Amino acid sequence: MKAVVYQEPFTVSVQDVEDPRIEDPTDVLVWVTSSAICGSDLHMYEGRTDAPSGLVFGHENTGIVEEVGPGVASIKRGDRVSMPFNVACGFCKNCLAGRTGFCLTVNPGFGGGAYGYVSMGPYRGGQAEYLRVPFADFNCLKLPPGDEHENDFAMLADIFPTGYHGATLAQVGPGETVAVFGAGPVGLMAAYSSLIKGAATVFVVDRVESRLRLAERIGAVPVDFSKVDPIEAIREQTQGDGTDKGIDAVGYQATVPEGEEQPAIVLNQLIQTVRATGMIGVVGLYVPGDPGAPSEEAGRGELLVRFGKLFEKGLRIGTGQANVKAYNRQLRDLIIAGRAEPSFVVSKELPLEDAPDAYARFDKREEGYSKVVLKPGQAKAA
Ligand SMILES: NC(=O)c1ccc[n+]([C@@H]2O[C@H](COP(=O)([O-])OP(=O)(O)OC[C@H]3O[C@@H](n4cnc5c(N)ncnc54)[C@H](O)[C@@H]3O)[C@@H](O)[C@H]2O)c1
Ligand SMILES: [Zn+2]
Ligand SMILES: [Zn+2]
CATH class of the missing domain: 3.40.50.720 (NAD(P)-binding Rossmann-like Domain)
Incomplete structure (x- = not known):
């Protein structure tokens, strides 16, 4: 599959990487419909972290479930889902207290896990066609079927x-x-x-x-x-x-x-x-x-x-990192009820191929590039 891969400071490229697969019975694979670029990605992009080259970026992911591990109970193929940028287990002390940004299980020795982020564990990012989601019952928030409010829901993963x-x-x-x-x-x-x-x-x-x-x-x-x-x-x-x-x-x-x-x-x-x-x-x-x-x-x-x-x-x-799961269901319901429309920040929707240019422009805080949502699934949808 195609993915946005960090090369060196100020360079990302779109290249072929190995397809993700179900690794644990509690995983699902998601076909990514929206993956936004974040100011947090820019710290890595500018070489201001220890991000290694080869890292697949993308922690703000929305998509459709493609494949379901045998240990997943509540999510099925075809469900439309939003994934908090935090990867979390759901059963450690911090997760039980709602502090899923600081899960003790998914990235031991560090405060929490995330997709596609330096030091945040081995979870590949979703600026790619597919995403592996661990502990899927806990880490997937179900969205209404269809494609309504896609950019509003895309803001539920992080910002x-x-x-x-x-x-x-x-x-x-x-x-x-x-x-x-x-x-x-x-x-x-x-x-x-x-x-x-x-x-x-x-x-x-x-x-x-x-x-x-x-x-x-x-x-x-x-x-x-x-x-x-x-x-x-x-x-x-x-x-x-x-x-x-x-x-x-x-x-x-x-x-x-x-x-x-x-x-x-x-x-x-x-x-x-x-x-x-x-x-x-x-x-x-x-x-x-x-x-x-x-x-x-x-x-x-x-x-x-x-x-x-x-x-x-x-x-x-x-x-600290936001405990996304503490709020994402409630904020989703504000969107569904028409009481919140966070997509007002979205300035551009682009295919995955345009990521290198979008990173460069967002990094310069160029007009029109304040929040870019990549649409990796567009090719497949077409
Ligand atoms: N805690 C979390 O869970 C979490 C999640 C997402 C992002 N973040 C972090 O939030 C920060 C903002 O993210 P973003 O996507 O909005 O990034 P961004 O880089 O687009 O926004 C930062 C803004 O700060 C402005 N700025 C710079 N210096 C300033 C100053 N002295 N006074 C006022 N404004 C100033 C810049 O002009 C820019 O518009 C980043 O550090 C990002 O890593 C944290
Ligand atoms: Zn983010
Ligand atoms: Zn946990």
Whole structure:
């Protein structure tokens, strides 16, 4: 089958790889209809992780079940399914507590497993024609048959639940003010989720004009950090108090307005923006080791965070991979009920063959490439 394969920094190619097969009785094979490209893929694409060449990318997968292992009880051939980016067992301590991003079984010694991601276990990605899904009863979310809402459902594998997780970590509630840093797909989903949870005012900070316009379209207040100091701008619009809550949807590759990377800048800006005793949800990615870091300390994942200020203000922080399975069923039902339409972030649908070009353009944050959904199944469907 064809798949998107990482070669070296700034190069992916579409090539033939071995077809996946049922390896364990609890596996299914899925014919992939949608597999989105994520900002998380860009960290690997830019050589800012230890991703090995030959890795098949793709952790945001939706498709139709093609083959079912003999130990699978609830999923059958032909079912339309969404797979959380987290691969999880369903029976370990963390899975039982709903913390499926930190499954103790599928990738021992590391916090959790995922498809097509460095250090996250041996699970090949779904930017490919077919995907092997382990522990399928647990890892497949059934979708209504047909192809309705395909791009909305494609957001259920990662960014909609991840944005929602950011808002949940920050315990966003009705009537609150929230500052979201980053208007990439994850930041936009965090803002959207905060509004779903009843926030009164949501500020979204970024510098990319088209992304800020999308934030405005969903009812958030855009803040362009290349034009104003976001801390000051938000303070002014909150009677000097700062916001109740904050969400980091940028991560360690955050930049200053001039473009240079400063890995702790967003964390420090949130510490300044959120009012005393507020809460901060960090879903932007931070890594324990960064081969391309701007300083030796940052290379070891040691960041200059203003912890004294954090303590003085009594702030609380939640971090980590999103436990997609904790939210994906509920968010699916919001989509079905017509109460959420996360596909507003999708800017392009492309065949698998266009992945190399799409990666290059998304990496430059080019207009129209904010969320690309690859459609590997198109050839077969035709
Ligand atoms: N925790 C999880 O489970 C999870 C899941 C998916 C993605 N992520 C992470 O979330 C982050 C965002 O993902 P994405 O797909 O939206 O990526 P993205 O790269 O498209 O978006 C990041 C945005 O941050 C903006 N930005 C950079 N510096 C900034 C600053 N100082 N202030 C405000 N905005 C700034 C950029 O302009 C860009 O629009 C990535 O780090 C990704 O790895 C985490
Ligand atoms: Zn993702
Ligand atoms: Zn588990």
